[in-house]
Amino acid sequence: MKAVEVHNLTKVFVPHNSWPWSKNFPVTTALQDVSFSLEQGKTLGIMGANGSGKSTLLRILAGILQPTKGTVSTTGNVAAVIDMSACFHNDLTVQDNIALYSELSGAGKVLRSQSADIISFAELETYERRPLRELSRGMKTRLVFSTVIRVPADIYLFDEAFSGGDERFKKRAQDRIKKLQTEGKTLVMASHRPVFLKQVASLGLVLDQGRLAFYGPLAEAIPPYRKLLGI
């Protein structure tokens, strides 16, 4: 069964400061004619240079943005970590941030009831009532990851979800990801680190300036990605 189906996806952005009467504004094509499908329970790693369209693709899969052309369909609920810092406020306590994210994610009841587990997985018990600004970047990464994986979903989308976390947390996060995989969840992860993706994903997708450069087994996706970067 297909969890994600993308057909001829094109996304064009209009400059935010263009005037209504202006017809000749330069548009940005973030994605062009991207097509792929992903079976349920598979894990896909998305690679590409900065500005290649990785985050835009994740945003469209998450339902945040709509395609300009083409179709995108997902089966089941989607939980996403696209911009980790945006949903969590530095002046709110850890607990308040979880409560806010619960409502934003639409999983209010479930997340509220698991608040203690979230804090425990993030190892932030002593910071429960402290504002986020007192936490290090790594601690924030742990909190965000711990919260998002508790959202009941069939598809999980991660955009550089572990940057900032220490090796110990990365190991625990990987174990958690493996647990999600054994539960049959579909995972899509965008990252600049193929070494990390190799450990968790079976499929790889390489984007080059909004176009699909490669889609197939992850091991075969790494050489074209490195070639694109010139390394």
Added chain:
Amino acid sequence: MQQHSTLRLAARIAWTDFSLRFKRTKLGIIWGVLNPFFMFMVLFVVLTRFRAAHSEHLFIPSLLIGLLTWELFSDATTLAAANILQKRGIVRAIPFPLISLPLASVFQTTAVFLTSFVILLAVLPFVSVSFHWIQFLFIIPFASLLLLTFAVACFVSIATAFYPDTVHIWRWFLRVGFFISPVFYTTQLLLPENRPWFMLNPIARILETARATLLFHQAVWPDLTLIFVITLAAATLGFIAFQKYSSAIRDRL
């Protein structure tokens, strides 16, 4: 997609923003009550002390109703415009019903309004306004005010997402609106031939019906019905327009 409760989400955003305003202060959200209380008391004392001898009957409570009503409308719509820009990070990071943003602005300012309104009710007996069951009908102009504020908040949010200059332009509209709405005067003071023009302004009708029910114990049913129907239609239009432009708003942000 996850199932969102838009009202609960809007309430959570409103509460978060409200508490953040006082986050680093000693008294915290107590300021949320103290601020409107002091503003109200200062206005009341100054107006009572210095009002003109020839001012009309119930001028002070009339003025306070005008100011509170205008403040709700003005603050909520300004906040809605600011919110859509300030929360662009969240909008781009997580799928949630965007309509909760203008709704949260209305919720937040309504909480402040209600604090002041309770004080106003407590003050009414001291300015010779006795209790009457018709005062309960104030709920109709109040509901109309919320509906109108929500409608305008939706349209201002859309305009701001597309043209951020709207934030500044809207402040000018509000300044003009303050003077062409009977906030610090009543429509009785206008020339009879000008009055129908002023009454095309829905805020004017809301203010007149609010004053009539609260202060003069008059229930003018055609006016009450008309303003409720008009603002309900406006809120529906605002909601539909906002939903229609939601994905374009996300693109623009």
